[in-house]
Amino acid sequence: MIDSITSTVHEKIKMDKNNYKYDCELLTNNEDDLQSEEFEETPLYAAVLTYISYAILCLFGWLRDFLRQSNIETKRGAIDPNASLGFVPLYQSYESFYTRNMYTRVRDIFNRPIASVPGPQFELTERLSDDYNWTYRFTGKTIRAINLGSYNYLGFAEKTGPCATESMNAIKSFGIATCSTSSETGTQRYQIELEQLLATFLGVESCIAFGMGFATNALNIPVIASKGDLILSDELNHISLILGMRLSGASSQTFAHNDMNDLEKKLRAAIVQGHPRTNRPWKKIIIVVEGVYSMEGSICRLPQLIELKKKYKAYLYMDEAHSIGAMGKHGRGIVDYFNMDTKDVDILMGTFTKSFGSAGGYIAGKKSLIDHIRINSHANNYATSMSAPIVQQIISSLHLLSGPEGKKRIYQLADNTRYFRQKLVDMGFIIYGNKNSPVVPMLLYMPARVTRFNREMLRRGIAVVTVGFPATKLLEARVRFCLSAAHTRQMLDAALKAIDEVGTDISIRYSTRHEHRRLRDISSEK
Numbered sequence: 377m378i379d380s381i382t383s384t385v386h387e388k389i390k391m392d393k394n395n396y397k398y399d400c401e402l403l404t405n406n407e408d409d410l411q412s413e414e415f416e417e418t419p420l421y422a423a424v425l426t427y428i429s430y431a432i433l434c435l436f437g438w439l440r441d442f443l444r445q446s447n448i449e450t451k452r453g454a455i456d457p458n459a460s461l462g463f464v465p466l467y468q469s470y471e472s473f474y475t476r477n478m479y480t481r482v483r484d485i486f487n488r489p490i491a492s493v494p495g496p497q498f499e500l501t502e503r504l505s506d507d508y509n510w511t512y513r514f515t516g517k518t519i520r521a522i523n524l525g526s527y528n529y530l531g532f533a534e535k536t537g538p539c540a541t542e543s544m545n546a547i548k549s550f551g552i553a554t555c556s557t558s559s560e561t562g563t564q565r566y567q568i569e570l571e572q573l574l575a576t577f578l579g580v581e582s583c584i585a586f587g588m589g590f591a592t593n594a595l596n597i598p599v600i601a602s603k604g605d606l607i608l609s610d611e612l613n614h615i616s617l618i619l620g621m622r623l624s625g626a627s628s629q630t631f632a633h634n635d636m637n638d639l640e641k642k643l644r645a646a647i648v649q650g651h652p653r654t655n656r657p658w659k660k661i662i663i664v665v666e667g668v669y670s671m672e673g674s675i676c677r678l679p680q681l682i683e684l685k686k687k688y689k690a691y692l693y694m695d696e697a698h699s700i701g702a703m704g705k706h707g708r709g710i711v712d713y714f715n716m717d718t719k720d721v722d723i724l725m726g727t728f729t730k731s732f733g734s735a736g737g738y739i740a741g742k743k744s745l746i747d748h749i750r751i752n753s754h755a756n757n758y759a760t761s762m763s764a765p766i767v768q769q770i771i772s773s774l775h776l777l778s779g780p781e782g783k784k785r786i787y788q789l790a791d792n793t794r795y796f797r798q799k800l801v802d803m804g805f806i807i808y809g810n811k812n813s814p815v816v817p818m819l820l821y822m823p824a825r826v827t828r829f830n831r832e833m834l835r836r837g838i839a840v841v842t843v844g845f846p847a848t849k850l851l852e853a854r855v856r857f858c859l860s861a862a863h864t865r866q867m868l869d870a871a872l873k874a875i876d877e878v879g880t881d882i883s884i885r886y887s888t889r890h891e892h893r894r895l896r897d898i899s900s901e902k
Contacts, residue, residue, distance in 0.1 A: 410714060413634075413674050413810045414801075418851050419886050422821045426851055429822050437477030452510045474846070482823070483509040485830040485842060491518050493535045494526040496862040500839060521834060522867050524857045525841040529702040529814050530785045531862030532733030532773045539733065539772040543765040550764035558750075562761035570767050573774055574738055578708060579718045582746035585738045585770075586755045587762045589697060589727030590616045592737030595755040597664075597693070598624040599748070600723065604659040606646050608639060608690075610676070612669050617695060621664070627651070633672070636680045639663070643688045661690040667699030667710035671848065671856065673809020673817050675703075678710050682720045693723040701731025702814050707777050707786045713812075734769040736762055785861040789814055792859045792868060799872050804885035804892030808854070816857040818875075820884055826853045828882050836874040 443449040458466065479486075484505065492499040499518040505511060526533065534540055546566065556562035567585060575583040586592045597620030601607055605626040609617065612633045621628045629646075632638040643661065650657045663685055665676040676694065685692045696709040704712025709726065711718050718724065723741050728734040739749060750756055776782050793814045800807050806819040820826045823844055830842040844853035857871075876895040879885055885892040 410812070411675065411677055411810070413808075415672075415674075415808055416806045416819075416887060416889055418819070418821065419888060422886055423851050426821045426823075426853075429824060430845075430850065433478050433823065437473060440477060441473070452507065478823070480509050482827045484512075485827055488839070494523060494528055494533050496523055496528075496531065496860055496864070496867055497521065498523045498526075498839070500834075519834065519837075521837050521839040522863075522871055523839055524859075524871055525839055526860070527698070527730035527858055528733060528860045528862065529698075529731045529789055529858070530707070530733075530773070530777070530782075531860050532731070532769070532776075534733070538776065539769055542772045543768045546764040546768035552765070553763050554761045556761065557757055557759060558761040559757045564761070564764065564767075566764055566767045566771070567762060570762075570771055571738075573771060575740060577774055577778065578724060578740050580724065580740045580742075582743040583738055583740040584746050584750055584753075584756065585728075585736055585762060585767075586753075587736050587759055587766075588755070589729050589735070589737035591755045591759065592725060592727065592739060593617050593695060594619045594623065596725075596739055596749055596753050597621055598754075599752045600624075600693075600745070601626040601660075601662055604651075606658040606661045607664055608642055608646070608661065609664045610634070610666065610669075612672055612674075613664060613666060614670065614695065614697070617664055617666075626662075627658075633669075634674060634677055636677055636684065639681075640684055640688075643684060643690060647688060661688070662693055663690050664693045665695070667694055667696040668703060668813055668815060669809075670698050670815055671817065671843065671854075673807075673813040673815040673856075675699075675713070675810040675813060676710060678714045678716055678721075682716060685722075686720075691722040692720075694721050694725065696724060696726040697737070698730060698815060700726035701773075701777060701786075702789060703812070705786070707731070707782060728766075728770045732770045732773040734773070735766050736770070789859065789861040792861065792863050795865070796857070796859055796868050796872070799895070799898065800875070801887075801890055802893060802898050803872075803876060803879065803895060804887045804890050805875075805879060806886045814859040816859065817854045818857065818884075819852065819854050819886060821851065821853055821886070823853060825882050825884055826855075829855055829878055829884065832878045832881065833874055836877070838871050838874045 440449060444451050489501040490498055491501045498521065500521055502515045502517040502519055503512040504515060506513070532539055550564060550566065554562040554564060558567070571583045571585055574585070575581065593614070593616035597617065601621070601624040603625040607621050607626050607628040609621060609628055609630050610633055611630040629642055631642050646658060646661055649655065663681060665681060668675055681692060684690070694710065700709040701707045703709055706712050711721060723739060723745065725737065725739050727737040729736070739746065790812065793812060797807060797811055797816055800816070800818060808817040808819065809815060820829055820842065826842045826844050830840060833840050840855050840857065842855045848854060872895055880894070
């Protein structure tokens with residue numbers, strides 16, 4: 377009993393020290409420190425070997441396609457029945473070629489089904505293939521692994537605790553579904569409570585919530601932009617933003633990722649030259665960015681963005697899907713992280729699928745903007761409104777986030793992020809992004825190493841997400857670690873040990889800026 381009390385006191389003292397350290401760093405860091413990011417160039421030898429790897433894969437793919445056409449090898453993939461009837465093929469040839477000959481070879485590292493809550497540790501459903509990943513069979517067993525792939529930033533993805541209990545109680549009171557849209561009879565009191573609570577939390581006039589995060593961008597950008605408008609979009613923006621721009625009918629241009637000089641050039645040209653065909657002024661110009669970029673781990677340069685949007689009288693739309701809850705001293709996202717005024721960001725968008733452990737998305741801003749969206753949005757008028765347990769999970773998370781428990785989780789996530797990132801850098805791996813971002817991309821480059829890394833990590837009890845072409849550029853295949861406040865130091869050390877071992881076995885320490893060292897050597901120096 378005494379040992380248990382002593383251990384609890386030590387943990388509390390440790391947490392207080394971490395909180396104090398985090399407070400001091402946030403208060404004393406200047407703007408350059410908050411925006412400090414690293415994007416090391418691809419080593420020449422890694423680039424050459426990557427191109428050769430894809431060339432070899434293509435050569436073998438063409439050979440196998442020839443064998444299939446000659447009926448020497450059995451065709452296993454789906455065959456378009458209309459092609460033989462003279463119709464235009466439903467699929468482009470190279471897309472199907474890539475799927476058939478490259479993706480299928482490594483399909484076992486993608487789309488893995490899970491059999492538990494996606495917490496810091498979870499159960500993966502074991503599956504085997506007897507025909508080289510064309511089909512799978514389930515063994516009935518599960519694999520216990522540390523979860524470094526889910527967006528459970530604050531650890532609210534739980535099956536026990538106040539959030540889970542209150543969500544289950546909401547089912548007893550309101551059932552599962554509303555069976556109607558918000559514009560008809562689907563607006564329950566819990567949705568009104570959520571929108572009011574979220575507006576207060578973000579420090580804005582009003583807010584509107586939707587049942588799907590992707591649709592929040594894709595179906596609401598067309599409500600605020602249309603033909604005659606210009607959208608300036610960061611080149612690494614999420615596909616939901618890109619789809620929304622296309623559906624809007626507005627003209628769009630991209631600017632180099634986080635390059636404020638390039639953005640200013642395009643803003644100046646847009647104002648001076650107007651529409652390229654008519655030379656008439658644009659009706660309005662909207663700058664679209666993300667708070668934390670989900671594949672790069674970088675953070676938008678909000679102070680400069682606000683300065684430019686004020687200078688050129690443009691509007692600013694910021695997607696905080698990966699930053700709300702996870703960034704800032706109070707978990708209020710990038711505006712909080714840079715200690716800016718929310719009134720300077722015209723449209724704040726975010727999702728509930730990550731830090732809140734739920735589903736859906738929101739748009740926040742001035743009341744006049746939200747009223748316009750509420751009336752004109754297809755996502756609001758044609759989609760079933762959010763169900764009670766989903767909304768209650770968000771409400772409960774927001775209540776916790778606004779109190780001591782929320783502050784503890786925010787600080788723990790920040791501490792885990794810095795610890796994990798620094799260890800990887802010290803070991804000589806190429807790491808992308810901001811030092812405070814819980815999204816941690818580590819470059820792997822060659823397709824064979826992407827596959828090997830994923831399989832070897834799972835063999836050591838660590839589940840990771842690896843991403844390659846076409847989801848990334850050909851030369852930027854990577855593993856993307858997502859950190860959580862629920863990860864303990866022991867879990868992170870176990871993951872780092874596995875990364876160290878696999879990194880040595882398959883030679884993925886590519887950095888030319890940092891010395892290549894083993895984890896045990898780094899630990900012995902402390």
